Amino acid sequence: MARFGDGLAVGPDLVAAADSAVAQARLPLDGPPDLVFVFVCAQAPDAVERAARRAMEVAGTPNVIGCGAPGVIGGNHGVEDSSAVSAWAARLPEARIEPFRLETLKFPGEEPDGAQRLAVVGMPQTRDDDVVAVLLADPYTFPVDAFVERSGEVLPGLPLVGGLATGQGGRGTARLFADGEIVDTGAVGVLLGGSVMTATLVSQGARPVGPPMAVTRAEDNVLYELAGTPALTKLEEVVSELPEKERSMIEGGLLIGIAMDEYAEQHERGDFLVRGVIGADPDAGALATGDVIDIGRTVRFQVRDAGAADEDLTLMLGDLGLAPVEGALLFSCTGRGRAMFPNSDHDVRLLRSMLGTSGIGGFFAAGEIGPVSGHNHVHGFSASILAFGPEAGTS
Numbered sequence: 475m476a477r478f479g480d481g482l483a484v485g486p487d488l489v490a491a492a493d494s495a496v497a498q499a500r501l502p503l504d505g506p507p508d509l510v511f512v513f514v515c516a517q518a519p520d521a522v523e524r525a526a527r528r529a530m531e532v533a534g535t536p537n538v539i540g541c542g543a544p545g546v547i548g549g550n551h552g553v554e555d556s557s558a559v560s561a562w563a564a565r566l567p568e569a570r571i572e573p574f575r576l577e578t579l580k581f582p583g584e585e586p587d588g589a590q591r592l593a594v595v596g597m598p599q600t601r602d603d604d605v606v607a608v609l610l611a612d613p614y615t616f617p618v619d620a621f622v623e624r625s626g627e628v629l630p631g632l633p634l635v636g637g638l639a640t641g642q643g644g645r646g647t648a649r650l651f652a653d654g655e656i657v658d659t660g661a662v663g664v665l666l667g668g669s670v671m672t673a674t675l676v677s678q679g680a681r682p683v684g685p686p687m688a689v690t691r692a693e694d695n696v697l698y699e700l701a702g703t704p705a706l707t708k709l710e711e712v713v714s715e716l717p718e719k720e721r722s723m724i725e726g727g728l729l730i731g732i733a734m735d736e737y738a739e740q741h742e743r744g745d746f747l748v749r750g751v752i753g754a755d756p757d758a759g760a761l762a763t764g765d766v767i768d769i770g771r772t773v774r775f776q777v778r779d780a781g782a783a784d785e786d787l788t789l790m791l792g793d794l795g796l797a798p799v800e801g802a803l804l805f806s807c808t809g810r811g812r813a814m815f816p817n818s819d820h821d822v823r824l825l826r827s828m829l830g831t832s833g834i835g836g837f838f839a840a841g842e843i844g845p846v847s848g849h850n851h852v853h854g855f856s857a858s859i860l861a862f863g864p865e866a867g868t869s
Contacts, residue, residue, distance in 0.1 A: 475504030477565040478801025478833025478862065482549030484558040488516055488525035491559040495548065496532050499563035499835070507533065507563040509571055509664065511608075511803065512540035512651075513547075513837035515558045517642050522649040523656050525559050530654060533563075537571050539664050541610045541639035542649040545811060545818065545838030547804055550826060552818030554811050554838060555642075562835025564801060568669035568865065569605075572598045573653040576661040578616060594621055596660075600629060604667045606674065606860060608803065609636035609843055611661035612648040618661065618852060622843055625850045633674050634850040635860040636663060637805035637839025671863035673796035676844035678748040678856045679783030679810070680729050680776040683720055684712035689771050697730075697761045700773065704759030712775055720777055729776035730763055734847035736772055747846055748776055750854065764854070778855060780814050787821065787857055791828040794861060801833030802861040808838045809855045821857050829861065 481498025483491035492512065500507055512529040514522045522542035530538045546553055548560030574596050581591040594617070607629070611618040618638060625634055641647025652662035666672070687708065691699035700708040709728075713721055731746025753762035767773060804822060811818040818838075825834050843850065844858035 476502040476800070476833060477504065477865065479503055479563045480548045480833050480835040481561045482546070482551055482553065482558065484553055484556060486557050488514060488521050488557055488559060489528045491557070492525040492528040493532060495559040495561035496529050496563070498549065499561040500534060503563060503565050505565055507535050508537060508566045508569065509564045510535055510538045511562040511835060512538060513560045513835070514540070514542050515544065515546045515553060515556060516542065519641055519643070519647045519649050519658070526649065526651045526656055529559070529561065530651065536654060537573055537664065539573060539608065539610065539652045539662060541651065541662070541837070542641050543639055543837035543839070544642055544808055547806065547822050547834070547836040547838070550819070550822060552806070552811055552822055552838065554818050560835050560837065562803060562833070564862070566670055569666050570603070570668040572665040574598050574663055574665060575652055575655065575657060576616065578660065592617060597629070598665050600632070601667055604632050604665060605670050606633045606635060606672050607663055607665045608860065609634050609661055609663040610639050610650055611636070612650060612659055613638045613640065613840060614645045614648070615659035616661045622850045622852050633845045634843050635674050635803070635805070635858055636843040637837060637858065638841035640840045671796070673794050673861045673863065674845055674859065675790050675794060676842065676846050676853055676856050676858045677783070677787040677790045678853060679786050680731065680748045680778045681782045681786070682731055682746065682774040683716055683777050684775045686733065686772050686774045689767055689769050689773055692767055692769050695763050695766050697763060697767060698758065705761040706754055706756065706759040709761065709775065723777035723779050727778065729778060731774050731776045732765070732767055733772035733774070746774065746776065747851055748853070783810065783814060784820070784824070787824055788828065791825065796861055796863045798864060799829040799831050799861045800864060801831060802829065802859055804834055804836035805839045805842045805858045806836065807842055807855045807857070808840055810857065811838055825859070
């Protein structure tokens with residue numbers, strides 16, 4: 475018998491699909507589950523709610539966490555844009571499991587930079603034996619970027635893994651559920667502590683091109699100079715020296731990597747926090763990026779394609795440092811799946827092959843949460859993974 479299981483059911487009757495997916499996930503376990511994740515792909519929010527309620531009824535534990543999503547992962551498959559339910563169940567008898575719901579409170583007045591004063595409430599009290607937290611957030615109603623980027627200040631040393639949950643109708647259609655409650659705003663999740671062995675990884679699926687460069691002039695998220703040269707001019711120089719194949723990759727979407735360790739002698743793939751290049755100003759010779767990059771930081775342009783994403787995930791799984799892996803949660807970007815690979819199954823099948831395990835579930839997210847170089851970040855086009863090792867006292 476196993477400690478982790480997963481299930482997938484596809485079809486228009488999502489209540490029946492929830493029944494089936496949860497039953498599949500529970501089947502291999504050696505007892506009732508201690509934690510269940512459920513993800514629902516449906517066009518209508520009320521259909522997500524009905525499936526979620528049924529899943530919570532039959533899960534066999536009050537610790538049921540999940541959300542609606544544009545695609546779900548389970549049963550060795552990914553399913554996108556079709557009615558489906560995936561479930562993941564775990565036996566974690568020695569772990570401390572604390573589901574939570576986060577809400578944002580607004581206060582009168584503004585911060586010095588003019589931003590609205592906000593406070594996030596609902597996170598469980600931290601303890602010395604905290605191991606990891608899984609976070610599912612509605613990006614329209616929860617300040618997920620700010621919360622995750624600043625999590626090290628209030629949750630020191632605690633890895634956050636998860637994804638951004640969006641309904642198929644956009645704003646207002648997300649549904650999140652935790653601890654028996656279904657909500658349409660904020661964030662939900664679970665804090666795991668005590669005797670539980672985990673490892674995290676984020677495969678950003680990009681590879682660097684061109685040389686490392688220092689940011690020599692920037693303001694907010696706009697790069698004006700790289701290595702003392704106008705940023706747009708520097709990009710043109712880099713592109714002109716690339717092989718034709720890599721030039722075509724850049725035409726499909728340019729990325730930039732921010733070196734996480736400024737003191738490293740070399741900065742290669744996996745050493746960067748990857749962000750998009752979202753615009754250019756030919757008159758100013760500037761590039762706009764998806765994040766604020768400070769003067770003095772080392773950056774390197776990046777390209778992304780299916781081959782690079784496959785190779786990156788393969789290499790990172792090989793270096794996971796947790797053996798054996800008994801189960802895993804997978805949060806894969808909506809820009810991966812069949813938008814990048816021949817089908818929706820690539821990431822989950824690669825995990826099963828590399829890790830030698832089943833018990834893998836998750837969903838396709840509108841942004842992925844995970845730590846890189848010890849700091850939590852929100853990513854795009856990535857696969858964020860939480861892997862579980864053997865129970866304490868076993869090998």
